[in-house]
Amino acid sequence: MIHVKELNKYFYVPHEIHALKDINAHICEGEVVVVIGPSGSGKSTFLRCLNRLEYPQTGSIVVDDVDILANACNINKVRAEVGMVFQSFNLFPHKTVLENLTMAQVTVRKRSRKEAEDKAMKLLEKVGIAEKYNAKPEQLSGGQQQRVAIARSLCMDPKVMLFDEPTSALDPEMVGEVLDVMKALAKSGMTMVVVTHEMGFAREVADRVIFMDDGQIIEEGTPEHFFSSPENERARVFLSQIL
Amino acid sequence: MVVFSGLDRPRGGAYHAFWGCLFFVMLFGGCWVMYQASKSVDYTWRWYRVPQYFYYTETVDVRSEIEGEVTDVATRDNTLLMTVQGSGETATYTLPDGKSLLDEGDFVSMGDVLGTYEKGSPGVLMTGLWITLKVSAMAIVLGIVIGLLTGLARISENPALRWSAITYIELIRGSPLLVQIFLWYFVMGTLINTILSSHGFPQVPSMWFGILSLALFSGAYIAEIVRAGIQSVHLGQMEAARSLGMDYAQAMRKVILPQAFRRILPPLAGQFISLIKDSSLLGVIAVRELTKATRETVSTSLQPFELWIVCAILYLVLTFTLSMFVQYLERKAI
Numbered sequence: 175m176i177h178v179k180e181l182n183k184y185f186y187v188p189h190e191i192h193a194l195k196d197i198n199a200h201i202c203e204g205e206v207v208v209v210i211g212p213s214g215s216g217k218s219t220f221l222r223c224l225n226r227l228e229y230p231q232t233g234s235i236v237v238d239d240v241d242i243l244a245n246a247c248n249i250n251k252v253r254a255e256v257g258m259v260f261q262s263f264n265l266f267p268h269k270t271v272l273e274n275l276t277m278a279q280v281t282v283r284k285r286s287r288k289e290a291e292d293k294a295m296k297l298l299e300k301v302g303i304a305e306k307y308n309a310k311p312e313q314l315s316g317g318q319q320q321r322v323a324i325a326r327s328l329c330m331d332p333k334v335m336l337f338d339e340p341t342s343a344l345d346p347e348m349v350g351e352v353l354d355v356m357k358a359l360a361k362s363g364m365t366m367v368v369v370t371h372e373m374g375f376a377r378e379v380a381d382r383v384i385f386m387d388d389g390q391i392i393e394e395g396t397p398e399h400f401f402s403s404p405e406n407e408r409a410r411v412f413l414s415q416i417l
Numbered sequence: 418m419v420v421f422s423g424l425d426r427p428r429g430g431a432y433h434a435f436w437g438c439l440f441f442v443m444l445f446g447g448c449w450v451m452y453q454a455s456k457s458v459d460y461t462w463r464w465y466r467v468p469q470y471f472y473y474t475e476t477v478d479v480r481s482e483i484e485g486e487v488t489d490v491a492t493r494d495n496t497l498l499m500t501v502q503g504s505g506e507t508a509t510y511t512l513p514d515g516k517s518l519l520d521e522g523d524f525v526s527m528g529d530v531l532g533t534y535e536k537g538s539p540g541v542l543m544t545g546l547w548i549t550l551k552v553s554a555m556a557i558v559l560g561i562v563i564g565l566l567t568g569l570a571r572i573s574e575n576p577a578l579r580w581s582a583i584t585y586i587e588l589i590r591g592s593p594l595l596v597q598i599f600l601w602y603f604v605m606g607t608l609i610n611t612i613l614s615s616h617g618f619p620q621v622p623s624m625w626f627g628i629l630s631l632a633l634f635s636g637a638y639i640a641e642i643v644r645a646g647i648q649s650v651h652l653g654q655m656e657a658a659r660s661l662g663m664d665y666a667q668a669m670r671k672v673i674l675p676q677a678f679r680r681i682l683p684p685l686a687g688q689f690i691s692l693i694k695d696s697s698l699l700g701v702i703a704v705r706e707l708t709k710a711t712r713e714t715v716s717t718s719l720q721p722f723e724l725w726i727v728c729a730i731l732y733l734v735l736t737f738t739l740s741m742f743v744q745y746l747e748r749k750a751i
Contacts, residue, residue: 227656254662264657268675277671278661323657330661 175334175365176201176224181233183219193219194230195389201334206366208376208397211386212412217369220386221336224367225256238333254282257327257335261342263319265311271298271322272307275329283330290329297325301355317348321355328359335359337368373417377401385409460722467723470540470714477536479510481525490517499531542724545710546731552628552706553693553735559632560692564639569669571644582640589637594630595698601630602702627699635692642684646677679750686743690736697732707731
């Protein structure tokens with residue numbers, strides 16, 4: 175599904191940082207991959223490269239058989255197939271919940287308004303928030319907003335879903351409702367790449383855990399193996415700090 | 418609207434009553450001082466002469482265009498109809514609410530007065546106000562379009578677009594509007610009108626060059642306001658829109674600009690208000706807007722104080738209405 179080869183990403187502003195160092199990764203169809211690591215380790219940058227919200231300097235990324243770093247690549251088409259959920263939700267505050275969900279369906283997928291609204295209502299029901307369809311995002315709690323954001327991405331019928339720390343901005347009591355939605359999504363067979371600090375989620379849902387530090391993938395493996403007996407010293411230190 | 422409410426101890430009723438009263442005391446005090454000052458000036462105030470510059474009635478003489486006999490004087494629906502029968506030709510004249518000076522059977526020569534009627538016309542200040550309104554409205558609409566496009570070009574990655582926008586903004590903002598109006602009318606205007614006339618097209622009146630120069634002038638300021646508005650929208654909004662597969666233009670139109678628009682309304686209102694006042698410079702290229710009309714009236718009536726005060730009040734009416742309208746938009750947008 176996603177093939178990443180020798181990816182290098184540098185930031186030059188405010189000063190030069192080698193954010194990703196020779197990253198190689200493969201994500202298969204239907205797989206749930208959780209990326210963990212200390213802050214500043216490059217895990218968010220890695221995720222954002224996958225739908226080219228960041229443009230890496232060297233390497234190659236192939237998503238669904240499309241080389242997204244090629245000049246000929248129509249990135250908008252690829253992005254429509256790759257859902258993205260942000261830490262800060264990024265719902266459109268000037269639109270209602272329903273309009274948030276229908277906008278891209280109508281403009282990108284060229285669905286009719288009726289079709290888009292039916293799809294949106296179905297997904298709102300799925301994330302358990304259908305009664306708020308006419309509310310503005312600011313009237314919702316953080317957990318509700320994040321569930322709307324997930325539904326907004328799902329409206330496009332994506333083949334992959336990317337989650338960039340989806341629960342980090344939430345109050346503790348709202349983390350559960352968002353994780354439940356993500357667990358249900360994983361069970362339905364969706365390909366998912368999740369950057370998170372929720373170790374419980376990783377342990378329960380992930381097919382594979384990727385541990386990143388200092389722009390490199392340090393360790394990779396099943397959650398059972400990773401959480402019980404990490405091979406790398408840095409992974410051990412990280413786990414001892416957060417668990 | 419209070420921005421930071423609730424950060425300090427709540428104020429009681431006495432607080433609002435006292436400072437509210439003080440405001441009105443200052444307001445009336447200010448008015449009283451102005452009134453006393455106006456009385457102390459050695460000047461005869463003749464406010465009663467002002468209304469005629471808004472609306473006046475004149476007596477129109479209707480003259481016969483042929484030689485002959487008045488054959489019919491009839492009144493129908495308050496309109497006087499007079500028919501003159503000449504040798505082989507008949508002419509009928511209509512005088513709304515008119516007064517006949519002749520009777521049936523009277524003989525008239527060509528050019529004789531048949532009757533008179535009263536005709537009301539908008540005064541010179543009224544037409545001036547209308548032209549100011551028209552010029553400002555068109556310049557605002559055109560200025561928004563220019564400003565929006567320039568603002569978008571200003572943040573574009575394309576060097577040709579971005580540098581053009583910067584050059585345009587800096588040139589226009591850095592030079593006097595009066596000089597720009599002169600250049601547009603006397604240089605560009607002459608060129609355009611020469612080309613048009615050599616191809617047999619009608620001339621473009623000076624008002625259009627005035628509108629163009631005003632629109633280009635305010636467009637430069639609006640461009641910077643638009644740019645600031647776009648930049649104030651959180652980067653995550655663009656990322657969310659693009660990550661859903663929208664292209665740059667779609668994301669701009671549907672997500673960024675609607676949010677930016679709400680934030681830039683207050684500075685835009687300020688820009689429109691100065692545009693209305695800047696339109697007073699168009700007098701120099703013979704557009705008879707409000708200021709030019711006032712100046713002309715002053716030179717014939719010798720009532721400078723009344724007329725200039727009235728002129729200021731008329732501008733105030735325009736700008737205050739506009740500012741109320743923008744505040745209404747602001748409330749609606751939230």
